[in-house]
Amino acid sequence: MGAWLEAEGIVPDLVVCSTSARTRQTWQEAKKAFDPVPEAIFEDMIYDASPDMLLEIVRSADGDVQTLMIVGHNPGMESLTGMLAESAEPEVAERFERKFPTAAIAVLDFEDTPWAAIEEKQAWLFAFETPKHLGLKDE
Template identity: 65%
Template sequence: MRRLVLLRHAKAEAPDPVNDYDRQLAPRGRTAAAGMGEWMAGQGIVPDAVVCSGAARTRETWRLASRAFDPAPVVTYDDRIYEAAAETLFEVVQEQDSDVFTLLMVGHNPGMEMLVTLLAESGEPEVVDLFQKKFPTAAIAVLDFEDVPWAALEEKTAWLSAFVTPKHLGIKGE
């Protein structure tokens, strides 16, 4: 099985006075990022590789979430993820090495939400229902695929096995 885990960056500071790319996390975003990392580790979701947008808020989200793993998975920063459309994100996924079975992507909306819609054929009914309501900051979507190489993945072939938000987990950080 291949597993794609999508983590939307945690709550960031308002855009002024810095540009969007350089925005840091707000205090509640820092809490959420750390908590979502703990949730992943507690669920046994340990990425073999991480690909992360180069934006400051995604880098900080991963830095805080990664503290839940020992050792932290190797991360690659890829600016194509910043403000990317679902199709671009899918291309990044398809480029991953075949020895990666669990891939974590840390990115931005609306691309992350659109990628789930592009890839998920179905899922647990309560998970799909929660996903369809909102994809808030620091939310995590877990997509499971048959064991085919990343390059061979096709649209509408994933099972949405989990979707969690900080609020859903009782983390004061959404």
């Protein structure tokens, strides 16, 4: 999944990762695709976080961060994506609505909105990729 991000030119400036073993392992694999490896911080609050708590983490990103990546858990990540996404191409929306499996990637575009000013239903769901859609594994 990291290779897909890199191939699409979606390279995070900052990664905020849950402290769980599974998310740390996910980040360890994904970061292999990036050179240089983006800065990562590990945050206990992501584990079992509500979408509102995840939104606060997004809003707290430094203004110098252009692309933020959160490595977290469901149902919070799926709920956050649904909370923030106002629109998407039909194929992207259909895949998102079908299933948000392990290792799925939702790419949200907020145009030029500062992180601190992000509100609900403000983003374009630019992409939604899953390992199955990329032919990497069954779901």
